[in-house]
Amino acid sequence: METVRHDGRETAYRLTRPDAGGPTALYVHGSGATHRVWAAQYGPAGPTHPAAALDLSGHGGSGDVDTEVGPATLRAYGADVVAVASAVGADLLVGNSLGGAVVQHVLLADRVDVSAAVLAGSGAKLAVTEALRTWLAGDFECAIDALHGDDMLFHEADERTERRSRETMRAVGRAVTERDFLTCHAFDVRDRVGELDVPLLALVGEHDRLTPPFYHEYYVEHAPDATVALIEDAAHLAMVERPAAFSEAVASFFGC
Known part of the structure; x- marks a missing residue:
């Protein structure tokens, strides 16, 4: 892992095949996750290289921030993306869920100069159910179980994939995962999508x-x-469940 220092903290990221000749993609994970959710995309079979994937603040190897949920946290995560995008010379942004919200934030704030973006399992508004918000506040294991229910994070994940997903969420921890989801819940740029x-x-x-x-x-x-584009036989984490189809769609879009 490499790091970039900005705004008084360090953001960790993985960079693969930095000498490759394609456009550089930067991948941004979602709530309760880390850069490793993108392993199939920054790995050898990914759609384009160089490829980078970061850990947002408080996740994985990155330093944390002390921010209120909502816009303040979104701005902090956006600063992480801007710093890594600058460090690696990103041409393309790919964001999943919360990561898609962060990508939209930095695009709308005109803080990055990229040629295209992928919003994967994301939206212009990302409401979170009251039940999930309640579990995140007081019963983290129940929240984890709910997120791994039918057609939530996964459609038909194998046992190993689901176990790793649960372990990652526990490692990120309840407080940061709750902050992520509540920041999603506050996100709404439907009136700015035209920008x-x-x-x-x-x-x-x-x-x-x-x-x-x-x-x-x-x-x-x-x-x-x-x-x-629709990825068949997949749910929210299509890049994990159907990596070949996901990467093919991204490569076709990017013209790689």
Whole structure:
């Protein structure tokens, strides 16, 4: 892992094949996750290289921040992305769920200069159910169980994949994971989607109950240049469940 120092903290990221000739993609994980959720994409079979994936503040190897949930946390996570994007010379941004919200934030704030973006399992508004918010506040294991229920994070994940996902969420911890989801709950840029002026791919697992396909269709209706693609036999973490199909869709969109 490499690190970049900014705003009084260090943000960790993994950079693979830095000498490759393709456009550089930067991957941004979602709530309660780390950069490793993108292992299939920054690995050898990924859609483009160089490739980088970061740990947002408080996740994995990155330093934490003391921010209120909502816009303040979103700005802090955005600063993480801007710092790593600058360090690696990112041409393309790929964000999942909360990571997609962060990508939209930095694009709308005009803080990065990239040629395209992928919003995977994300949306212009990311409401979180009252039940999940309650469990995150007081019964973390119940929240983890709910997120690993039918067609939530996964459609048909194998035992090893689900176990690793649960372990990662526990390692990130209740407080940071709750902060992530509450920041998602506060996120709403539906009235600004028309300002997203780079080509967008809205990529969604066909069974995703957390951010259903209609969330992604909103971009086609309201953004200047957006395309929707559906990943079959997958739910919210399509890049984990169906990495080949996910990477193929990204590569086709990026022209890699």
